Amino acid sequence: MSGIVIRFLLGGGAVVASTIISRKLGPKIGGIFAAFPAVFLAALLTLRLDAKGSELVEKSIVLSQGAVVGMFINIMCAIGAVYFCTKQGWKRGLTQSIAGWFLVSILFAVISGYF
Secondary structure: OHHHHHHHHHHHHHHHHHHHHHHHHOHHHHHHHHOOOHHHHHHHHHHHHHOOHHHHHHHHHHHHHHHHHHHHHHHHHHHHHHHHHHHHOHHHHHHHHHHHHHHHHHHHHHHHOOO
């Protein structure tokens, strides 16, 4: 249960912080902070609750490798959001970029052997 609380606090805190920064310093700076890897860091921190020793190291490496792939997919989603929102409006553009994120994520999972 403490892992869930840590993830909630870090994730929610990152969203609140990026919103405040965006309002104070502008949307470009806010966007940089919106990309803060709160979920990854929370998962890495709470992994310690489930594993120890060499198992902890092994799981941390696997988690970090997955995070690199996930961050790449998030970059592609952000590029897609800019493109599609500009061309088709924010509702449709956001829907298409999130659908693209989902499809690419599933594709990477299938290629990696997770499914």
